[in-house]
Amino acid sequence: MMQHEDLLAELAHSAEAVTGSLEAMLVETDGHENRVMEAMRYASLGGGKRVRPFLVCAAAALFDVDRSCALRAAAAVEMIHCYSLVHDDLPAMDDDELRRGQTTCHIVFDEATAILAGDALLTKAFEVLADPKTHADPSVRSELVAAFARASGHEGMVGGQMIDLCANEYELDLAQITRLQRMKTGALISVSCDSGALMGKATKKSRHHLLRYAQDIGLAFQITDDLLDVTGDEAEVGKKTQKDADAGKATFVTLLGVDKARERAHVHCQRAQEHLAIFGEKADSLRALATFIVERRS
């Protein structure tokens, strides 16, 4: 079993590599349009745990995918994640001022620029995935594009955000909250793992187990987010806390209570780790990540 410190070192190392990859892809220009690039860089280069890119790289490593290819897919998923944060933070959506410990994009720039920066990050992600440098086999590249699109679109992340925005009207129950979260955050976490399997042309069985792992850590991740919203310290978490409580929103914590929610997160963590059994020691960092996800404080 990997030690906590070793995982942190691996996470930091991977985060640095992904940031380098994003730096190289998001190139500033001379024209007036550079303002949108500045906003894209602001939104994507400024920190974050980089959990999704880590998942891409760790999953890809299970199948001996070339590291430079994995890093490109990892950068793409981070672009998609960052675009969703920029749009979710807009006044018309969640109206947030703080993200990853820094002022949100639409405040530093303006709303129009933030909308465009999100649009362009999403677009750039697909350009990167479709590029021959990401994978030599064009059918893998097409599968990557289709898989990321399904996970991010109206059946995935965007659909989840839509339900979340309507949530005040409906009073969702536990099954509905679970479905919402599978779409809103789970789908992108799942496709992060799946992209590693796709790039490595994994067997159906491997792909299946990895997806089950991803689904469990996805829920563990969200339950922990809900817990941090209630119990976390704003400065440490890096975004506004007590948001859901203030909005009177149903979450895993309001529906289950703090103790049961924490217990459930740990159950998902354990199940996630069980799904990794078939990969042996090679999956140690994915195992350690599951623990990290439920024990993190930000």
Added chain:
Amino acid sequence: MMQHEDLLAELAHSAEAVTGSLEAMLVETDGHENRVMEAMRYASLGGGKRVRPFLVCAAAALFDVDRSCALRAAAAVEMIHCYSLVHDDLPAMDDDELRRGQTTCHIVFDEATAILAGDALLTKAFEVLADPKTHADPSVRSELVAAFARASGHEGMVGGQMIDLCANEYELDLAQITRLQRMKTGALISVSCDSGALMGKATKKSRHHLLRYAQDIGLAFQITDDLLDVTGDEAEVGKKTQKDADAGKATFVTLLGVDKARERAHVHCQRAQEHLAIFGEKADSLRALATFIVERRS
């Protein structure tokens, strides 16, 4: 030479086919997330000239591409176009209330839903392009994704919109307005034609001429838009007119005057048609479209 009425019939026929294709791709669901799908459908099924999809199909027909494949790429470009309209119409951007003769998406739904609907339309476009049903050759599918992403992103459409939003600060000259429009509207028009060539595995020479045609009709299209903004009737045009004049914005018309602008549009139209010479009669509808673009009244 194709008669004007024949082109109109072809345009109407193609628009109907594209709408049918979009209808079939944008499927309503049972969940609360269906609100975003309703907005996606509202924004994309409600009319428009469908010039870009027509270009995809007409260009693809030059190279005998299967019509059902062409229609899928045509639907994808229309989704990208419609997403850009929804986002451009937002209060933080151009703040428009009328589009294609109907109330804009963020007014019928709300701003958050409109932002998400735009995001999801863009995402769906890439899902469609990457789908094996769009082209049997995965390398063509990857090329389509990359080409549409480049045309729509920070170096293309989004970058152009960014410059446009900054335009009041800078007082752009004719060269800069031309560059802005090549990015904002020209890039998507160009990739519409180019996608037909890509699907048909056209020769470099054919692709080159088709792209030159696209660049010329792109500028002709924009100059005509600027003319309609000044001389057009709001009810006929289907969106608010006199916008640029009211905003004190530089356009082809403010920089050249109405007569010279009209003359220039016709020069681009003629040049565009010259680039089609190598395709013979097969390109008749593309020829007629160039004329249509400069003579349209909406």
